[in-house]
Ligand SMILES: NC(=O)C1=CN([C@@H]2O[C@H](COP(=O)(O)OP(=O)(O)OC[C@H]3O[C@@H](n4cnc5c(N)ncnc54)[C@H](O)[C@@H]3O)[C@@H](O)[C@H]2O)C=CC1
């Protein structure tokens with residue numbers, strides 16, 4: 001069993017490597033939660049991204065990752081899987097000296113890959129957040145490698161909790177499935193919204209009404225799912241009067257194979273996670 005590294009105190013700066021969409025959501029959550037923006041460093045090579053982060057959130061921005069990680073005890077890797085290897089290799093010397101807590105949000109990339117690229121013996125928490133993090137309504141799966149001590153797990157959990165709910169996943173092999181369910185999941189709901197709106201238009205509803213009816217239905221149903229304490233199947237049963245309109249619709253969805261299609265979609269996303277890991281090793 002590898003030795004756990006003592007993890008940095010919470011007051012130590014956090015460095016984000018990559019200042020794109022997801023990093024902005026996480027940084028926004030930290031600042032909204034009261035973290036001093038001066039203790040948040042963000043590296044991004046794109047000047048406009050740096051300017052927006054600095055102007056909107058007041059964090060310290062840097063053109064290079066090497067500058068951003070200086071003095072930071074937690075390094076959050078928020079770049080695309082395609083560039084992760086190169087970015088990590090560039091920070092390996094600094095990582096060997098600083099022994100940071102590494103948090104990754106990249107799809108597919110494994111803890112072992114990150115540890116190897118960063119020079120070995122690295123405490124890594126691999127996570128998978130999702131875009132509702134922007135509203136503090138996200139959900140994140142987290143997996144810690146054995147080098148992460150309890151303080152490191154707590155620090156990673158606090159970091160992601162600012163974006164919403166957190167769920168620890170003990171078997172890293174399941175992190176690609178987390179990606180398939182919740183990482184990519186918001187897009188499935190957005191597609192459902194598009195389809196419902198299109199169908200409403202096809203039935204002759206005016207555009208503004210079609211959008212409001214589709215979107216507020218999804219919002220109301222999501223609130224019932226999360227606030228009622230009832231199982232999804234029970235909530236569905238209560239809408240479905242025998243021989244009524246809902247039954248007619250559900251029969252079409254079931255006969256058309258909606259459940260199989262959703263399972264196949266999540267399987268495809270899960271498989272793609274593994275492919276990303278292999279393609280960018
Ligand atoms: N978009 C999503 O719904 C989710 C994305 N993710 C993961 O988050 C990661 C980032 O995704 P997004 O924020 O959507 O992408 P994005 O493209 O918005 O952000 C990536 C940022 O990294 C910057 N970057 C590129 N090379 C860099 C370097 N050498 N050093 C520092 N920064 C560099 C880019 O300029 C860009 O601003 C990906 O690995 C993705 O798998 C995870 C969960 C959900």
Ligand SMILES: O=C(O)[C@@H]1CCC=N1
Pocket residue numbers: 107179183184
């Ligand atoms: O599509 C992707 O690869 C990323 C990871 C999860 C959501 N977006």
